[in-house]
Amino acid sequence: MTWAEDATQLAVDRFGLEVCEHEGPEVGADQLVAFARALKDELDFCFFVYVVSVHYPQVPPVEADAEAGTEAIPGIRDRTVVNYRARRLANADRPTETFAFRTTVPTGESCPSVSSVWVGADWQEREQFDLVGTVFSDHPDLRRIMMPEDWPGHPLRRDYAIDTSHFPWR
Amino acid sequence: MNKIESTPGNFILNEDVQWTTVGGVKVPVELITPAWPDPFLDVEDYDPDGDLMVLNMGPQHPSTHGVLRVKLVLDGEVCIKCVPYLGYLHRGVEKLCEKLSYVQITPIVDKNDYVSPMTNELAINMAFEALIGAEVPRRARYIRTICAEIQRVGSHLLWLGTFGLDMGGAIGGGGSIFMHTFRERELLLDLFEDLTGCRFHYNTHTVGGNRHDIPAGWADKATQVLRVIGTRLVEYEDFVRDNHVFRARTVGVGIIDPQLAIELGISGPVLRASGVDVDLRRDQPYAAYDEIDVAVPTETGGDCFARYLVRVAEMRESIRIATELLTGVPEGPICSLKPVKLPGAVKAKHGRGVYTAIESPRGELGTFVVGNPERRQSAIPYRCKIRSPSMHALQLLPYLCPGNNISDIIVTLGSLDPIMGEVDR
Numbered sequence A: 001m002t003w004a005e006d007a008t009q010l011a012v013d014r015f016g017l018e019v020c021e022h023e024g025p026e027v028g029a030d031q032l033v034a035f036a037r038a039l040k041d042e043l044d045f046c047f048f049v050y051v052v053s054v055h056y057p058q059v060p061p062v063e064a065d066a067e068a069g070t071e072a073i074p075g076i077r078d079r080t081v082v083n084y085r086a087r088r089l090a091n092a093d094r095p096t097e098t099f100a101f102r103t104t105v106p107t108g109e110s111c112p113s114v115s116s117v118w119v120g121a122d123w124q125e126r127e128q129f130d131l132v133g134t135v136f137s138d139h140p141d142l143r144r145i146m147m148p149e150d151w152p153g154h155p156l157r158r159d160y161a162i163d164t165s166h167f168p169w170r
Numbered sequence B: 001m002n003k004i005e006s007t008p009g010n011f012i013l014n015e016d017v018q019w020t021t022v023g024g025v026k027v028p029v030e031l032i033t034p035a036w037p038d039p040f041l042d043v044e045d046y047d048p049d050g051d052l053m054v055l056n057m058g059p060q061h062p063s064t065h066g067v068l069r070v071k072l073v074l075d076g077e078v079c080i081k082c083v084p085y086l087g088y089l090h091r092g093v094e095k096l097c098e099k100l101s102y103v104q105i106t107p108i109v110d111k112n113d114y115v116s117p118m119t120n121e122l123a124i125n126m127a128f129e130a131l132i133g134a135e136v137p138r139r140a141r142y143i144r145t146i147c148a149e150i151q152r153v154g155s156h157l158l159w160l161g162t163f164g165l166d167m168g169g170a171i172g173g174g175g176s177i178f179m180h181t182f183r184e185r186e187l188l189l190d191l192f193e194d195l196t197g198c199r200f201h202y203n204t205h206t207v208g209g210n211r212h213d214i215p216a217g218w219a220d221k222a223t224q225v226l227r228v229i230g231t232r233l234v235e236y237e238d239f240v241r242d243n244h245v246f247r248a249r250t251v252g253v254g255i256i257d258p259q260l261a262i263e264l265g266i267s268g269p270v271l272r273a274s275g276v277d278v279d280l281r282r283d284q285p286y287a288a289y290d291e292i293d294v295a296v297p298t299e300t301g302g303d304c305f306a307r308y309l310v311r312v313a314e315m316r317e318s319i320r321i322a323t324e325l326l327t328g329v330p331e332g333p334i335c336s337l338k339p340v341k342l343p344g345a346v347k348a349k350h351g352r353g354v355y356t357a358i359e360s361p362r363g364e365l366g367t368f369v370v371g372n373p374e375r376r377q378s379a380i381p382y383r384c385k386i387r388s389p390s391m392h393a394l395q396l397l398p399y400l401c402p403g404n405n406i407s408d409i410i411v412t413l414g415s416l417d418p419i420m421g422e423v424d425r
Helices: A003-013 A032-043 A121-132 B093-097 B102-109 B117-132 B138-166 B176-196 B218-240 B244-250 B258-264 B304-327 B389-394 B406-416 B420-424
Strands: A047-056 A079-088 A097-106 A110-112 A135-137 B019-022 B025-028 B053-057 B069-075 B078-085 B353-360 B363-370 B383-387
Touching (some): A003 A032, A003 A097, A032 A079, A032 A097, A032 A110, A047 B258, A047 B383, A097 A110, B025 B258, B053 B406, B093 B383, B102 B117, B117 B138, B117 B383, B138 B218, B176 B218, B244 B406, B389 B406, B389 B420
Parallel strands (some): A110 A135
Antiparallel strands (some): A047 A079, B053 B069, B069 B078, B353 B363
16 A cells, blocks of 8 residues: 555545545645644654645536526635645655645635644645735735735736736735 | 765765664664654844844845845854745746746756756656657667756856855965866866757757767767866865865754654755655656666765765766776667647647656756646646655755854855756756
């Protein structure tokens, strides 16, 4: 068994999560810190790799059309998907491996911070807050890190186009 | 001071070290510290009388290796709190990646880590290849590996020169070692110029392989240059390693706790100098590293001197790997895709995210790419995140600086080898 299979088993058995092949399990915001801590303390996924927020804009709902024969498709809210990844370093028996998990945060809500689990998440979460606008609750020092403090908006959101009225220089 | 024996290919390990297991890996016991300094220390609480000085080091400071600003709270000359400020070199590379196509991004990421552009290109193109599902021919993988290893030597040479400057002219009077290492780095830049036509920003990797094949006679010239640098490395070691001033400034300065370093996500020579035997070239082989043995030099000191020893041993190892690979470059195509004439020609099908990582001269350089989920085929990534090892290394500063005086902070910062272009992106 590999480290990632161990982690998948933990996610399925203890936390009851569904596992997607490439992006790992989708963890609810209420379980996120507990899951991260179990991953680190029990399976030794100590090496922190990244946290990446990806913004997906709102998808408007499609109404049913009886003439064309199409069904109604529910809309999806404006949201960010926060991807995490941690690495289990190699030991004598097994090679190193990373394990990814993610959580979906609707815009306007906050995501729990994992910087109490991995110290290295501190600046990474600040960067994602700065560039994508995900708010991490319980973060010890949530400030902008890349952009100036009075910068309007969050540049890596999909609705922040380069050719809008935001001045691209300061 | 012990006289240290170091011969090529035989790196130094202190036999008397006691080991313990942290996070599933072996680390030296004596480097584990019971408590880390508090990076969010309340200065008012520490000294209500306000007899402290706040000093802004940077952003325009010769020893901060670029535009890093560090706010130091000083009690006399001893730092009690350190707050780094980034973003002075933020160019929005990740936003640009959302606007450019897969083949257009390579020359942009060249400018991220401007000391080792080859590894940047390799890192991002590996992620794109994983997303698109493109194979890389064996010859291209060899060329990539040789370039990456030569680049590692060049990057560490530049580090050694600027590290000498950080010590305030401690080595050989001012810029001597700087001038020497830059002379050797020039030879490597000439090699890359022969291969790609450019000296700094190569744009030679592309999705599915390389753009430039090895020209006639290049392998011999490269072998010769690497041999010259190998002999010069011995001279540097004589020059620097047993230099009394160099020892006084580096031994026991800036000791890094491996447990903290692992949690912070620090990798590369900084982690290996703290006794953690980790190297992605060996543990998770990419390119042509699965066809060659990679010896991983580690040290148990954890201080600036150990980081110097690790980097010099790595240069030797890189020279050996590159020389060995140069003798056996296989024949064949160098790119699996047809030459691209239009920027939108290479398309990814999926909207999933992939992560690939390589061992850059500074550590784990990874790329997380998400293909466009809104369209079935798209030539433009939806989100592209570059995981830069320098940014993780800089997170150490609030933990390392308290308790040290300013001159030691500058040496410690230099030994982490941060490249601000990569930190801010």
